[in-house]
Amino acid sequence: MLRLTTLTIAACIAFSAPSIATGLATCDSGPESGWKPKEELEKMLTAKGWSVRKVKPDGGCYEVYALNEKGEKVEAYFHPVTLAPVPTKK
Numbered sequence: 001m002l003r004l005t006t007l008t009i010a011a012c013i014a015f016s017a018p019s020i021a022t023g024l025a026t027c028d029s030g031p032e033s034g035w036k037p038k039e040e041l042e043k044m045l046t047a048k049g050w051s052v053r054k055v056k057p058d059g060g061c062y063e064v065y066a067l068n069e070k071g072e073k074v075e076a077y078f079h080p081v082t083l084a085p086v087p088t089k090k
Helices: 002-016 038-047
Strands: 051-058 061-067 073-078
Touching (some): 038 061
């Protein structure tokens, strides 16, 4: 009985916890309703010669996985309101 209760509590915590940011970058970006669409960021990066693989929210920023204009793998962060690059803590 104790084991079942422990597993139930652990499952509730795991499924109710918000997504965890990687900690590589954070943005003070306010509510997502004020963010520019990620498609706008993708369009901007594509115009620079990037091949965007994925864009997702992380730490209040947009986290981008892409190949840059040189064909190098890139994991970059952008402010979702300004779309300016955000330095990382690597």
